[in-house]
Amino acid sequence: MNYKNLLLVFALAFLSQSCDDDSECCPAPEQEAQFESGIIVLNEGNFGSANASVSFINSEDQLNLSGIFNDVNGYSLGDTAQSIELHENLAMIVVNVSNKIEIVNRYTFESLGAITTNLSNPRFAEIIGNKIYVTNWGDGTNPDDDFVAVFNLADFSFDESINVAEGPEKMIAHNTSIYVAHKGGFSFNNLISLIDSQVNSVVKEIEVGDLPNSMTINGNDLWVLAAGKPSYADVETAGELSRIDLGTNEVAESFQFPDKTIHPANLNLVGNSAYMTIGKSLYKYEPGNALPVTEEYSFEEVAFLYGFAIHENKVYVASPRADFTGNGNLYIYDLNDGSLLDQFNTGINPNGVYFN
Amino acid sequence: MKKLLNLLFTISICCCTSASAQIDSINWLDEVVLSDAKLINNSKAQLVRKLEDSVIQQSEPLLTSLLKFNSPFFFRENGYGMVASASVRGTGAAQTAVVWNGININSQFTGQTDFNTINTRVYDNVSVKPGGGSVVYGSGAIGGTIHLNDDFQFNGSVNNRISTGVGSFETIQANYKGDFSSEKTSLSIGISGISSVNDYKYTGTELINENGDFYNASVNASIAHWLDSRHLLKFYSNYYQGERGFSGTINLNSNSKYVDENSRNLLEWKYFSGNLNSNLKFAWIKEKFEYYENRESSEFNFGEAETAIIKYDLGYRITDNTKLNVIADYTDVNGEGTGIFHAKRKIGGISFLWDHNIEKFNYQLSFRQEITDSYKSPLLFSAGLSFQLSENYLLRFNSSRNFRMPTINDLFWQNGGNPDLDPETSLQAEIGSGIVFENFKIDLSAYVIDIENLIRWTPDATGLWRPVNTKEVYNYGIEAFAEWKTSFYGNDLNLTGTYAFTRSIDKETDNQLIYVPGNKATISAGYSIKRFSLNLQSLYNGSIYTSSDNEYQLDGYTLANLGVSYTLNTKPEINLSATIDNAFNKKYESLPSRIMPGRSYRTTLTLKF
Numbered sequence: 001m002n003y004k005n006l007l008l009v010f011a012l013a014f015l016s017q018s019c020d021d022d023s024e025c026c027p028a029p030e031q032e033a034q035f036e037s038g039i040i041v042l043n044e045g046n047f048g049s050a051n052a053s054v055s056f057i058n059s060e061d062q063l064n065l066s067g068i069f070n071d072v073n074g075y076s077l078g079d080t081a082q083s084i085e086l087h088e089n090l091a092m093i094v095v096n097v098s099n100k101i102e103i104v105n106r107y108t109f110e111s112l113g114a115i116t117t118n119l120s121n122p123r124f125a126e127i128i129g130n131k132i133y134v135t136n137w138g139d140g141t142n143p144d145d146d147f148v149a150v151f152n153l154a155d156f157s158f159d160e161s162i163n164v165a166e167g168p169e170k171m172i173a174h175n176t177s178i179y180v181a182h183k184g185g186f187s188f189n190n191l192i193s194l195i196d197s198q199v200n201s202v203v204k205e206i207e208v209g210d211l212p213n214s215m216t217i218n219g220n221d222l223w224v225l226a227a228g229k230p231s232y233a234d235v236e237t238a239g240e241l242s243r244i245d246l247g248t249n250e251v252a253e254s255f256q257f258p259d260k261t262i263h264p265a266n267l268n269l270v271g272n273s274a275y276m277t278i279g280k281s282l283y284k285y286e287p288g289n290a291l292p293v294t295e296e297y298s299f300e301e302v303a304f305l306y307g308f309a310i311h312e313n314k315v316y317v318a319s320p321r322a323d324f325t326g327n328g329n330l331y332i333y334d335l336n337d338g339s340l341l342d343q344f345n346t347g348i349n350p351n352g353v354y355f356n
Numbered sequence: 357m358k359k360l361l362n363l364l365f366t367i368s369i370c371c372c373t374s375a376s377a378q379i380d381s382i383n384w385l386d387e388v389v390l391s392d393a394k395l396i397n398n399s400k401a402q403l404v405r406k407l408e409d410s411v412i413q414q415s416e417p418l419l420t421s422l423l424k425f426n427s428p429f430f431f432r433e434n435g436y437g438m439v440a441s442a443s444v445r446g447t448g449a450a451q452t453a454v455v456w457n458g459i460n461i462n463s464q465f466t467g468q469t470d471f472n473t474i475n476t477r478v479y480d481n482v483s484v485k486p487g488g489g490s491v492v493y494g495s496g497a498i499g500g501t502i503h504l505n506d507d508f509q510f511n512g513s514v515n516n517r518i519s520t521g522v523g524s525f526e527t528i529q530a531n532y533k534g535d536f537s538s539e540k541t542s543l544s545i546g547i548s549g550i551s552s553v554n555d556y557k558y559t560g561t562e563l564i565n566e567n568g569d570f571y572n573a574s575v576n577a578s579i580a581h582w583l584d585s586r587h588l589l590k591f592y593s594n595y596y597q598g599e600r601g602f603s604g605t606i607n608l609n610s611n612s613k614y615v616d617e618n619s620r621n622l623l624e625w626k627y628f629s630g631n632l633n634s635n636l637k638f639a640w641i642k643e644k645f646e647y648y649e650n651r652e653s654s655e656f657n658f659g660e661a662e663t664a665i666i667k668y669d670l671g672y673r674i675t676d677n678t679k680l681n682v683i684a685d686y687t688d689v690n691g692e693g694t695g696i697f698h699a700k701r702k703i704g705g706i707s708f709l710w711d712h713n714i715e716k717f718n719y720q721l722s723f724r725q726e727i728t729d730s731y732k733s734p735l736l737f738s739a740g741l742s743f744q745l746s747e748n749y750l751l752r753f754n755s756s757r758n759f760r761m762p763t764i765n766d767l768f769w770q771n772g773g774n775p776d777l778d779p780e781t782s783l784q785a786e787i788g789s790g791i792v793f794e795n796f797k798i799d800l801s802a803y804v805i806d807i808e809n810l811i812r813w814t815p816d817a818t819g820l821w822r823p824v825n826t827k828e829v830y831n832y833g834i835e836a837f838a839e840w841k842t843s844f845y846g847n848d849l850n851l852t853g854t855y856a857f858t859r860s861i862d863k864e865t866d867n868q869l870i871y872v873p874g875n876k877a878t879i880s881a882g883y884s885i886k887r888f889s890l891n892l893q894s895l896y897n898g899s900i901y902t903s904s905d906n907e908y909q910l911d912g913y914t915l916a917n918l919g920v921s922y923t924l925n926t927k928p929e930i931n932l933s934a935t936i937d938n939a940f941n942k943k944y945e946s947l948p949s950r951i952m953p954g955r956s957y958r959t960t961l962t963l964k965f
Contacts, residue, residue, distance in 0.1 A: 326903030
């Protein structure tokens with residue numbers, strides 16, 4: 001045992017020695033950053049276990065690197081990573097349970113700083129101008145302590161916080177406005193609040209379907225997809241798609257799904273078509289037409305559709321293991337016919353797919 | 357003359373009846389003395405290991421610590437004094453039944469018993485029985501059963517024991533146990549309490565265990581009284597009350613609080629007549645909890661369940677070597693709580709237990725069928741054979757079908773409860789042998805268990821976590837219990853050890869189930885030198901997987917507790933002891949990010965009179 005350890009120590013010493021030599025004798029030429037081009041998968045890990053991680057995958061080279069944040073920076077990402085906001089050369093990783101935002105260079109994953117104060121149960125980040133906006137649930141059971149925190153993009157310092165309705169989740173920026181979808185924390189909400197970034201206050205609350213979970217902007221329209229209340233709510237409600245006119249900030253039209261058991265998610269715009277998921281199936285919606293009733297196809301390989309993205313005519317689905325322990329998978333499908341193009345192992349409980 | 361004859365006749369009748377009454381109860385002595393005679397009489401082909409009183413006294417008072425160091429069973433703990441569950445023979449937390457005086461006391465909500473809510477000092481004895489036992493002990497008796505029993509004596513004895521102790525992290529405990537008996541009446545009372553600030557340091561970090569404070573108090577009383585020579589009444593009562601901060605993990609602070617209260621009452625009326633033994637039982641069990649997400653707030657979630665059981669057991673000794681028991685019972689459960697409205701469950705059951713000795717050979721057959729509206733109930737059975745091949749060697753076989761019913765949460769919880777669940781069922785077989793060489797005893801078992809319809813909470817397509825009958829699993833393994841009483845330099849040395857090799861395999865993936873160590877071993881030693889005694893308790897837990905793909909694991913660990921005690925006075929007996937727990941300050945966790953205490957100290961003063 002000791003002998004083995006000794007050998008290991010020698011081996012390590014030798015390796016580090018030779019590395020030093022290498023760098024001294026022949027400096028590495030300037031090369032493309034390690035994560036210049038590829039797929040970033042955020043793995044939230046297990047609640048309370050601080051095993052969140054980031055995987056980097058390049059499907060052309062069949063490259064799959066796990067735990068890149070930890071490897072590059074030498075410390076753990078934290079507990080329950082919720083989302084990443086990419087902006088210019090920055091990646092802002094919102095780590096929910098750790099109450100922090102780790103900010104890295106998106107191409108090298110080298111840390112540029114962290115925001116660790118004035119956050120409480122943070123969910124998503126969005127950039128407008130030179131400010132970072134972060135939604136926070138506060139105490140999930142308390143409907144009155146939810147807020148959007150505002151930080152300075154230049155030095156990550158805290159500016160102010162804006163009190164908002166319960167359960168602020170995803171945000172989308174448009175000109176100087178920020179639209180915040182309120183899913184409702186531990187309970188249910190049905191609002192989009194509109195924050196004017198010039199005065200940093202809520203100027204309007206717009207009622208949409210129950211549990212708005214995804215938004216996309218098309219021209220002068222904000223499309224909001226709401227899941228509807230789940231079966232265990234007091235009253236189950238059907239999903240609803242709403243179009244908000246960005247000029248008037250009023251709901252111009254809304255479409256409710258025909259059955260209260262239909263709970264859509266993941267609204268994505270590709271060209272002029274909208275895609276959404278219901279369960280593990282993909283549905284296509286052409287604006288102006290009725291809501292889709294038949295699926296395009298189903299993602300059979302997926303245990304649980306947890307992270308979803310459409311990018312360059314491919315569908316990316318991040319799926320945890322069925323019991324939410326152990327490593328998950330990233331499945332890549334052809335958007336047109338749903339055929340499985342590729343699949344990769346990820347870290348624990350992947351919940352988001354992003355692209356460099 | 358006629359008067360004299362009459363008198364003689366009367367006397368002879370009296371003698372006869374009193375003689376036969378004596379025989380009646382002698383015939384059924386176990387039924388008189390024990391609270392759960394079936395543990396001995398109907399498990400002849402399985403191992404029942406009673407833990408020595410001295411072992412219980414030198415262990416920490418809560419059941420988790422006692423069994424962790426003195427059985428091959430594995431325990432998952434959220435922290436010292438926090439929620440703890442067992443894995444016996446590689447099974448899950450709800451697949452071990454805790455049985456109080458013959459009555460299954462696993463929670464109706466979770467299907468498990470929190471082993472840190474049981475204070476061992478209030479019971480007369482604690483026994484462990486690895487292997488299935490659903491025919492007699494009902495739901496959850498798949499991996500094994502753990503028995504908390506009260507015994508009765510009718511010999512005029514009076515025994516009192518008072519013990520108090522203090523330890524690290526401001527832990528204070530005290531208990532009293534008193535046994536009193538006359539020829540007709542036997543009374544036993546146990547009272548205990550423990551409290552701790554429990555702010556231990558997470559070994560290897562700068563953090564401390566915050567919000568882990570707890571206290572609990574237990575009272576256990578049992579009384580038996582002969583109404584006449586054939587009628588014996590027994591009454592048992594147990595009450596527990598506890599309050600705990602639920603500590604967070606190393607990454608996650610917690611500010612929650614859990615308050616729970618359990619009461620259990622059991623009335624038994626036994627009647628003995630010749631070869632007949634009739635036993636009527638009424639049990640009434642109540643469990644209640646309140647969970648405060650924020651302990652400063654008055655908002656809480658709660659659950660409350662009441663269980664009433666009526667059971668009639670008729671035993672008949674057909675010959676000296678053959679015995680039949682027929683048992684009919686009815687159980688009524690009513691529960692409610694946050695997200696659970698009027699959960700009701702009614703279960704009727706009938707059982708037959710057959711026991712036959714043929715010289716050195718014994719076989720037992722038993723069957724049980726339950727009828728309930730809540731789930732489909734399988735026919736349960738147990739078949740056992742044992743051969744006493746020689747004084748030194750016992751060989752046994754047992755096969756049984758056991759089950760675990762869906763809990764109230766599984767069936768009735770509004771946020772996902774599934775009323776269509778089937779019970780988990782298991783078919784198992786074991787072979788065991790007990791070997792005795794003078795002062796050395798060893799018992800070895802090998803087993804296989806096939807479990808179907810495992811209930812697992814998994815998210816459905818809409819993201820709602822629901823329980824479904826999903827996995828199929830097979831377990832196999834080896835268990836050993838050894839004991840050696842010897843002397844060393846003229847003083848008594850007692851050594852005991854246990855070992856378990858466990859495989860618990862998901863049939864779909866061939867992976868080991870999470871939180872099941874492949875190896876566990878314990879070694880205890882006690883050495884007495886005059887008024888001093890030294891003792892060691894140690895364990896090894898092998899590594900456990902924390903993910904079903906077996907990609908992540910927690911390291912194994914070895915722990916040792918060292919203790920010394922000194923008898924200051926023998927009549928009354930006064931004893932002072934000091935123990936170093938986790939003497940080598942090993943950093944260990946049985947659940948991820950939940951670090952257990954490092955080195956700590958406790959002292960105990962015990963008075964017996």
